[in-house]
Each structure stands twice: as C-alpha cells, then as structure tokens.
Amino acid sequence: MSGLVLKDITKSFGNFTAVDTANLSVPHGKFVCLLGPSGCGKTTLLRMIAGLEDPSSGAILLDGTDITPVPTHKRNLGMVFQSLALFPHLTVGDNIAYPLRIRGASREEQKKRSDELLKLIHLPGFADRPVAKLSGGQRQRVAIARALALSPKLFLLDEPLSALDAKLREAMQVELRQLQQRLGITTFVVTHDQREAMTMADLVVVMGNGKILQAAPPIDIYRKPADAFVADFIGMTNLLDAEVDRAGRVSVLGQAIAGLTIPEGLTKASVSIRPEDVHLGSVGGDAISGTVTFVRDLGGTIETFVETGGKTIIAVATPRERPDVKAGQQVGVTLPAQSCVVLKS
Amino acid sequence: MKREAPKSLADYSPLFFPGLMLIVFFVVPFSTMIAVSFFQRDPSGFYTPDFVFSNYARFLSLFFGKVLGFSLVLAVMVAICCVVIAFPFTYLLTKRPRKVQTIWLVCLLSVLSLSEVIIGFAWSTLFTRTAGITNLFVAIGLMKEPVALTPSFWAVLTGMVYQALPYTILVLYPALVRLDPTLLEAARTLGASPVRAFMNVVVPALRNTIVATLIMVFVFALGSYLLPQILGRPSHWTLSVLITDQAIYQSNMPFAAAMAVFLVLMSLALVGLTLLVGRKENAL
Numbered sequence: 014m015s016g017l018v019l020k021d022i023t024k025s026f027g028n029f030t031a032v033d034t035a036n037l038s039v040p041h042g043k044f045v046c047l048l049g050p051s052g053c054g055k056t057t058l059l060r061m062i063a064g065l066e067d068p069s070s071g072a073i074l075l076d077g078t079d080i081t082p083v084p085t086h087k088r089n090l091g092m093v094f095q096s097l098a099l100f101p102h103l104t105v106g107d108n109i110a111y112p113l114r115i116r117g118a119s120r121e122e123q124k125k126r127s128d129e130l131l132k133l134i135h136l137p138g139f140a141d142r143p144v145a146k147l148s149g150g151q152r153q154r155v156a157i158a159r160a161l162a163l164s165p166k167l168f169l170l171d172e173p174l175s176a177l178d179a180k181l182r183e184a185m186q187v188e189l190r191q192l193q194q195r196l197g198i199t200t201f202v203v204t205h206d207q208r209e210a211m212t213m214a215d216l217v218v219v220m221g222n223g224k225i226l227q228a229a230p231p232i233d234i235y236r237k238p239a240d241a242f243v244a245d246f247i248g249m250t251n252l253l254d255a256e257v258d259r260a261g262r263v264s265v266l267g268q269a270i271a272g273l274t275i276p277e278g279l280t281k282a283s284v285s286i287r288p289e290d291v292h293l294g295s296v297g298g299d300a301i302s303g304t305v306t307f308v309r310d311l312g313g314t315i316e317t318f319v320e321t322g323g324k325t326i327i328a329v330a331t332p333r334e335r336p337d338v339k340a341g342q343q344v345g346v347t348l349p350a351q352s353c354v355v356l357k358s
Numbered sequence: 359m360k361r362e363a364p365k366s367l368a369d370y371s372p373l374f375f376p377g378l379m380l381i382v383f384f385v386v387p388f389s390t391m392i393a394v395s396f397f398q399r400d401p402s403g404f405y406t407p408d409f410v411f412s413n414y415a416r417f418l419s420l421f422f423g424k425v426l427g428f429s430l431v432l433a434v435m436v437a438i439c440c441v442v443i444a445f446p447f448t449y450l451l452t453k454r455p456r457k458v459q460t461i462w463l464v465c466l467l468s469v470l471s472l473s474e475v476i477i478g479f480a481w482s483t484l485f486t487r488t489a490g491i492t493n494l495f496v497a498i499g500l501m502k503e504p505v506a507l508t509p510s511f512w513a514v515l516t517g518m519v520y521q522a523l524p525y526t527i528l529v530l531y532p533a534l535v536r537l538d539p540t541l542l543e544a545a546r547t548l549g550a551s552p553v554r555a556f557m558n559v560v561v562p563a564l565r566n567t568i569v570a571t572l573i574m575v576f577v578f579a580l581g582s583y584l585l586p587q588i589l590g591r592p593s594h595w596t597l598s599v600l601i602t603d604q605a606i607y608q609s610n611m612p613f614a615a616a617m618a619v620f621l622v623l624m625s626l627a628l629v630g631l632t633l634l635v636g637r638k639e640n641a642l
Contacts, residue, residue, distance in 0.1 A: 086550055092547040094540040098543070111545070159548065169547075
C-alpha cells in the first residue's frame with residue numbers, strides 16, 4: 014500500500030525495551046501525532062522512522078518497499094529537532110538551502126528555493142541574517158523551511174514547539190497544521206501535549222511504556238479511549254469503578270445507571286466519563302448525592318469538585334449553564350449512560 | 359546588565375594579584391631578555407651593558423634565516439598534523455561510552471607525564487635499523503630488509519607530533535563534548551553522508567576551537583629543542599636548538615637573547631596573521 018507502515022517494530026537498549034512491537038499504518042497526506050508521557054518511546058519511534066536509530070527487529074515500509082536498511086541521508090525526509098539544530102555558522106538562507114547544496118544545486122537554484130520557502134514561512138527578506146539574530150518563533154520557522162526544502166515524502170518533528178511560550182505555541186500549532194494541509198505532506202509530530210495533538214492531528218497515536226495503546230482520530234481518542242491510561246492521559250476524566258449486581262444492573266458509586274451495560278462475563282469494570290458530561294442537580298431521585306469541596310471558576314469554564322463515597326468527581330460547565338453551587342453544598346450528580354465509556358479494569 | 363566603569367582604586371583591586379604575577383613572571387624576565395639582546399658580549403666573561411645592534415645584525419644572515427624558516431615550517435607542520443589526527447580521533451572518542459572515554463583520557467594524561475628525553479630516546483630506538491619497527495615490517499613481509507629511519511626530518515616530525523598530540527586532544531575534547539549531536543543528525547536527515555556532515559557541520563561549527571588549537575600546538579612545537587637534536591641531523595635543528603647552544607655552550611647570552619626576541623616576534627606575527635585571516639573569513 015502507499016504510505017508508511019510500521020511492522021512489529023521493537024527497539025531495545027540493553028535490558029530496556031524502548032519500543033515494544035509497534036504496528037502502525039499511515040496513508041500519505043496524514044498528520045500523525047505520537048503522544049505520550051516522557052520516556053514512553055515516542056521519540057525513539059520517530060528516530061527509527063528517520064533512520065537515526067536501527068530497530069532491534071521489525072520493518073519500516075514506505076510505499077511497499079522496506080526502508081529499514083536505507084541510511085538516513087538516502088531516505089528523502091525532512092526532520093525538525095527539539096533543539097532545532099540550525100547550523101550556527103550559516104545564514105538563514107544558507108541553512109534552508111543546505112540540502113540543495115549537498116545535492117550540488119547551483120547558487121541561483123539555492124537562492125530561488127530558499128526565497129520561495131522564506132515566503133512560505135512568512136519571513137521574506139531574512140535570507141542574509143545570521144541564525145543567532147532570530148527570535149525563537151523565527152528559528153522555529155526556519156527549521157521547518159529547511160526540513161521542507163526538498164519537498165520530502167516524510168516530514169518528522171520531534172517536540173518542535175516545546176521551546177516556545179504558550180501563546181506562540183498555540184499560534185504555531187495552527188500554522189503548522191495549515192502548512193501541512195496546503196502541502197499535503199505525510200507528517201509525524203512527537204509531543205507530550207495532548208492539546209497540541211488534538212489541534213493538529215488527523216491521527217493520534219497514544220503510547221505508554223513503549224507500546225502503542227491506541228491509534229485513532231483525535232475525537233475518537235477523546236470519546237472512546239481504549240483503556241484507562243488513554244482516558245486519563247487525554248484531557249480530564251473521571252475514572253470510576255462499576256459493579257454488576259445479581260439482577261444484571263450496572264451501578265457506579267452505589268447508584269444503578271439505567272442503560273449502561275458492560276461486556277458479558279465481567280463483574281467489574283472501570284467507567285470513564287468526561288467532566289463536561291457530568292450533570293449537577295438537586296439531591297434526590299436517580300442522582301448520586303455528594304458534597305461540593307471546591308469550585309474553580311476559570312471565567313471561560315467552571316470546574317466543580319464533588320466528593321462522594323470517598324471519590325472526587327469533577328464536573329465542568331460553561332458560565333451560561335452556571336451551576337449555582339458553593340463549597341460545602343450538597344448536590345446530586347447524574348452520569349448519563351450514553352456518555353459513560355466502559356473500560357477493562 | 360549594565361556594567362559601571364570602575365571609579366576608585368579599590369574597584370581595580372581584583373586586578374592587583376594577576377597584574378603582579380604578570381609583572382614578576384613575564385614582564386620583568388622578558389624585559390631583561392630584550393635588554394640583554396642589546397648588550398655587548400664580553401668574550402672573557404659574560405656580557406657588559408651597552409646598546410648595540412650587532413647581535414641582531416649577526417642574525418640577519420642566510421644561515422639563520424634558513425634555520426628560522428625551517429623552525430616555523432616544522433612548527434606549522436606539527437600543528438597541522440596534530441589537529442588533523444586529533445580532531446577526528448577526539449570526535450570519535452566523544453561518541454564512546456563515558457567509561458571508555460575516561461580510560462582513554464587517563465592513558466593520554468600518562469603520556470604527558472613522560473619527559474621529552476624519554477620520548478626522544480624511545481623513538482630513536484624504534485627508528486634504528488637493528489631494533490626498530492622496520493624489523494617488524496620485515497617480519498610481516500612489508501619490507502625486504504630493516505632500515506634506519508633516524509636521523510631524518512620525518513623522525514623529528516613524528517616525535518614532535520607524538521609529544522604534542524595529548525595536549526591537542528585534551529584541548530579539543532571539551533569543545534567536542536559540548537557540540538550538539540543533533541547538528542550532525544540534522545545534516546544527515548537533509549541528505550549529507552556521515553563524512554560530509556562531519557566536514558560541513560562539525561568542522562565549521564568548531565572553527566574557532568580549531569584555530570586556537572593550531573596556534574597552541576604551533577607555539578608549543580616552536581619551543582622544542584631536544585627532539586630535533588635526538589632524532590634529526592644538524593640540518594633539522596630548530597632555532598630553539600641554536601638559542602640553547604649559544605646561551606649554554608657558547609656563553610653568548612646577548613646573541614641568544616636577540617634570537618629569542620626575534621623568534622617571539624615572528625611567531626606573534628604568524629599568530630596575528632592567522633587570527634586576521636580567520637576574522638576575514640568570518641565576515642563573509
């Protein structure tokens with residue numbers, strides 16, 4: 014098939030397994046985010062795609078051909094490093110034109126392409142500046158332009174935005190996504206920021222302990238997490254224990270929830286429910302009663318912490334549907350069955 | 359942070375100690391030497407204070423000109439050989455595990471503890487016909503019969519490179535350890551082969567370090583006076599050998615001083631030229 018396929022990729026450093034039998038298939042033109050906590054193997058996986066590390070076993074296929082034995086400099090890819098790795102002894106223009114220089118392009122060709130790319134990253138006229146004179150965001154763009162200079166098949170970025178301040182990072186996320194869509198280039202970004210992944214990705218690959226735990230579009234990862242780790246890592250969630258009684262009814266925190274089923278044969282499971290799906294109301298009826306312990310009013314959203322049965326449930330609401338509660342107040346918590354995701358515990 | 363210019367004498371106090379050291383150990387002896395270089399030699403005794411240019415005039419001959427030229431060429435060759443060997447070696451060393459690096463560095467330091475005399479005689483033995491390395495080459499079939507490699511220019515060069523190499527590596531090591539390894543990886547992802555990436559990225563990124571190391575080895579090699587005598591013919595003797603000869607064996611202190619002053623001026627000029635060329639290239 015066309016695109017990139019990872020087949021049973023494993024990478025060990027001595028006794029430590031950094032990446033454990035990773036399988037993934039990505040068609041061309043997709044934006045993939047490798048997401049996970051630090052040390053989960055996401056950077057190692059990216060470096061193997063780049064050829065900077067050799068997998069201990071498994072194969073990497075690009076458009077059906079095995080590229081595992083191909084050295085990095087023959088893989089036709091562009092990579093942006095966390096440190097950006099701009100060459101300090103070259104100007105902005107020479108940095109961008111470096112891959113062309115390697116391939117023996119003439120001075121005019123180099124100049125033409127670097128000017129073209131500088132326009133693409135909104136930095137026209139910067140060609141003759143030394144790299145050291147650029148701001149963080151400008152360096153970022155130059156590193157991206159250099160990686161794209163040869164219109165590579167694969168565009169790899171290792172935590173590219175981590176050095177930028179929060180506001181600039183958000184702006185660059187949008188810009189990077191738009192750039193990728195304009196060029197239609199297959200892109201892999203390593204990040205530990207789930208917000209970044211949600212913003213940019215067509216496909217989010219969640220990793221933990223060297224394993225790929227789930228690979229799905231962002232909204233599916235959010236709405237249908239594969240397990241408790243994914244549910245907890247992506248956004249805020251309430252992870253609660255669910256029990257099945259003799260009559261077959263499923264109850265959470267002692268309250269039966271109509272319409273909720275768990276896979277047959279199981280008597281126990283975990284339930285994940287997003288804070289914005291939790292309803293707060295008055296005590297009584299089908300609601301689970303609890304005590305409000307804290308209200309975090311962030312202006313745009315209001316987070317209410319409710320303690321019930323030794324567990325804290327977080328509910329998020331917008332100011333429009335402002336739940337008029339104060340700390341210490343008794344409230345009723347409703348968990349709609351259709352918003353509950355049952356996970357293996 | 360804005361720095362204020364020092365106002366009172368007390369603001370200058372941190373400079374007193376280094377200033378004193380510089381005066382006692384550098385300015386005074388060097389001034390003495392310059393003064394002596396203008397003195398008149400007294401054949402029966404030592405020298406008498408005077409102000410004559412005869413010492414410098416005597417130096418301006420074809421013979422001494424040739425010796426000076428040879429000394430400078432030899433020092434430049436030693437510097438270039440050392441950096442060309444040490445730079446890739448040190449680079450590869452920094453890629454090894456820490457433990458391996460430590461062992462290598464300790465071994466290099468132990469080479470530094472050898473005296474110049476031991477190095478000289480060790481190499482002269484290694485280069486002899488009867489007990490030298492050529493016997494080994496004969497044994498493995500590379501050569502027909504053993505030959506003497508010393509005294510020769512190449513023996514002098516080998517000995518001096520051997521002596522200066524540990525210094526070169528120890529000077530290059532910190533800069534190469536600090537070099538961001540992703541620079542090289544970036545070059546490789548952009549299509550440069552490992553060797554090309556090394557030449558395009560590592561060498562230019564460390565240009566200042568390389569120039570500084572070249573100058574250091576050059577100055578170090580210029581002062582060598584034992585190895586040329588042990589491993590070379592009289593035609594391979596450097597100016598330092600002649601200075602030693604004049605100062606110690608001929609008791610002609612004024613002439614030795616004049617030669618030393620001239621050597622210092624020549625090497626300063628050469629170092630200055632190197633820096634000037636370096637700056638011009640930087641501006642491009």
